[in-house]
Amino acid sequence: MNDLSRSLIAGVVLVGLAGSAYLWWQERQEHQEGQAATMAPLVAPNTRAVEAVAPEPAPVPLHHAIEEITPPLAEPLPPLTDDGSEVSDALVALLGREQVLSFVDASGFAQRVVATVDNLARGHAASRLWPVHPAPGRFQVVERDGATYIADDNRDRYKAFVRFASAVDTEAAVALYVRMYPLLQKAYEELGYPGKYFNNRLIEVIDQLLATPELMKPVRLSLVEVKGPGETPSPWLRYEYADPALQARSAGQKILLRMGPGNAGELKAKLRQFRQRVASSGVTD
Numbered sequence: 001m002n003d004l005s006r007s008l009i010a011g012v013v014l015v016g017l018a019g020s021a022y023l024w025w026q027e028r029q030e031h032q033e034g035q036a037a038t039m040a041p042l043v044a045p046n047t048r049a050v051e052a053v054a055p056e057p058a059p060v061p062l063h064h065a066i067e068e069i070t071p072p073l074a075e076p077l078p079p080l081t082d083d084g085s086e087v088s089d090a091l092v093a094l095l096g097r098e099q100v101l102s103f104v105d106a107s108g109f110a111q112r113v114v115a116t117v118d119n120l121a122r123g124h125a126a127s128r129l130w131p132v133h134p135a136p137g138r139f140q141v142v143e144r145d146g147a148t149y150i151a152d153d154n155r156d157r158y159k160a161f162v163r164f165a166s167a168v169d170t171e172a173a174v175a176l177y178v179r180m181y182p183l184l185q186k187a188y189e190e191l192g193y194p195g196k197y198f199n200n201r202l203i204e205v206i207d208q209l210l211a212t213p214e215l216m217k218p219v220r221l222s223l224v225e226v227k228g229p230g231e232t233p234s235p236w237l238r239y240e241y242a243d244p245a246l247q248a249r250s251a252g253q254k255i256l257l258r259m260g261p262g263n264a265g266e267l268k269a270k271l272r273q274f275r276q277r278v279a280s281s282g283v284t285d
Contacts, residue, residue: 120252
């Protein structure tokens with residue numbers, strides 16, 4: 001028998017012995033553990049009732065009282081009581097006649113403001129209820145590599161309105177808001193929120209708009225057929241965001257996304273200024 005054969009046989013024997021030793025050790029361990037389990041004293045389970053942890057109370061929402069707003073004018077003007085010529089004249093005094101004619105729908109202005117503010121935080125905000133005219137021109141898209149995106153040129157449709165909104169004097173706008181508040185509060189309750197406070201809703205919606213993400217990459221779209229209750233000869237198609245997370249956002253946030261990050265950034269800056277003036281500092285309802 002050569003050295004290689006001896007080595008192989010020795011190796012097989014060693015493996016066999018080691019395996020037998022391991023099996024013996026494992027069987028002995030299981031036997032000892034079984035004995036220990038049998039001989040171990042029985043311990044009575046903890047029968048103390050687990051005390052239920054009371055849930056933390058929900059945070060009390062802030063109440064942004066209109067009375068808390070410091071009058072931005074030395075001699076505040078009296079509240080507006082007529083949502084007609086009084087409001088139209090006040091808007092012209094704030095914005096200028098040409099700007100009002102170009103951008104604002106002053107008919108039923110208080111009702112339009114409260115309905116739009118409320119709808120901006122929801123899934124759809126009908127443009128026929130807006131207090132401002134929709135952006136001119138058609139929504140523009142671009143095809144790239146078999147996919148549809150919002151065209152960069154689309155943001156140009158909003159530039160005139162963004163310049164108009166950014167140029168509004170914030171302090172004067174707050175003063176008009178305070179004067180109009182009785183009309184706004186009345187319209188808000190008539191909208192279906194009796195006992196609710198419009199200024200609270202306004203702050204809530206502004207905060208949601210400010211939370212709109214800034215998308216620096218092209219935004220992809222999908223063309224979706226909208227089916228109504230009856231059949232139509234030609235289907236109604238509309239663009240939606242291809243990303244479900246974007247499509248699930250509120251109407252106001254999707255409007256800001258369509259404007260592009262530059263336009264949206266300017267409007268957010270104006271919204272922050274206005275919010276700072278009309279929000280209370282910690283008054284709870």
